[in-house]
Amino acid sequence: MAGDTYRAFLAAAVAAVALSAGACDTGSTTHCTAGAALEKSAHLARALAEYADAARVDEGDCAEEGTARVSGHRAEALRAVARAQAAERAGDPGSARKAYLSAWTTDRDNATAAAGLVRLTEHPADVDPVWAGAQRLADEGYDEEARAEVVAVLKAHPDQVVPRSLQTLRRTPPPSAPPTARAAAPPPRGGPGWTWPDTLIVLVVAGFAGVVGYLLARLDRRSTIATADQSRALAASGTKIERLGLRVADEENRARTADAELRAEFTGLRQENRRLARGVNALIRSARQSGAEGGPSHVRYLRSETDDEDGAQ
Known part of the structure; x- marks a missing residue:
């Protein structure tokens, strides 16, 4: 009795330690690791989803390699389902059952294979x-x-x-009623019904359960804190981006205002140049009428400049 109790105590302690260790390692599990475990257990649809999540967070080449493997397994299961359906249509339930079983063993998430296997097992076609x-x-x-x-x-x-x-x-005949026996007397206090090692085992298991609960609560609290920090960081980034956008918009408005001012100044200069050209032309006409000495050469020079200015306008 004592040896059995000691072995039971050791088994409970090892199980509790393994459970707590597993709880501590849960946070470090990657999508690729989860996908590989699901792929090994032939749950290909869920494995494919895990590999897709791994590719989304860029866990490495494992996502692409796992996706390729799972796609190959699913194609193999689909080929087995096609063979089973062909055998079922041909009236060969034995071959159909084997093919459905092969497909379901390859892909446990294949509903067609599972339904065909159940149909041929529970309601044989023969x-x-x-x-x-x-x-x-x-x-x-x-x-x-x-x-x-x-x-x-x-x-x-x-x-x-x-x-x-x-x-x-x-129909099965009802079992014959056993002879009425007297109720067994309760075991005496301190007898084999409940001993102090049993109490110790219960206390140890309860203690391990409390430790596991505490660790899980800490993990949940850390996860909550990390989520809150990420939310605050995203909010701060959004505020900085908004301020940068306002600054860029302000700079664009200033550039537009400066461009408008330059255009207005350039327009004024062009108008002033035209006014000066008209005055020079008036002087040229006056010089021609008066027949002043040296007038023709100056007239040609000024005339060419005013013609160039008019062409530029």
Whole structure:
């Protein structure tokens, strides 16, 4: 008794330590690790989702490699389902069942393979048509009517064997009531019913459970704090980006204002240049009329300048 209690105590302690260690390591599990575990257990749809999350957070080449492997396994399962459906249409339930089982073993998330395996296992396709009525009544939940139909078929066809799916309808005789026995007296205090090692085991397990709960609470609190810090950092980044946008908009407004001022000044200079050109032309006409000495050469020079200015305008 003491040796068994000691071994039970050691087993409980090891299990509790493993549980706490697993709880401590939960935060460090990556998507690639989770995807590999799901892939190993043939849950390919969930494994593919984990690898997609790993690719989204850029965990490395494991995401792409895992996705390629899972896609290959899923294609293999689909080929097995196609073979099973072809065998089922051809009236070969044995080959169909094997193919469905192969597909489901490769991909546990393949609903078509699971449904076909259940259909061929619970309701075999090779059942004789004489049992179709009884099978339908049993499937609909009419056990008494199905049992009566089975009896009628056996009377009409004594050589027929009841299918396995209908054998559950067989009545079993009720068990004979055991002789009434006197209630056992409770064990004496301090006897083998409850000993102090049992109490110690309960206390140790409860202590380990408390430690596990405490560690889980700490992990949850750290996760909450990290989420809050990330939210604050994102809010601060958003504020900085908004201020930068306002500054850029202000600089654009200033540049537009300066450009407008330069354009206005340039327009004024052009108007002043035109006014000066008109005055020079007036002087040229006056010089021509007065016939002053040296007038023609100056007239040609000023005329060419005013013509260039008019062409530029």
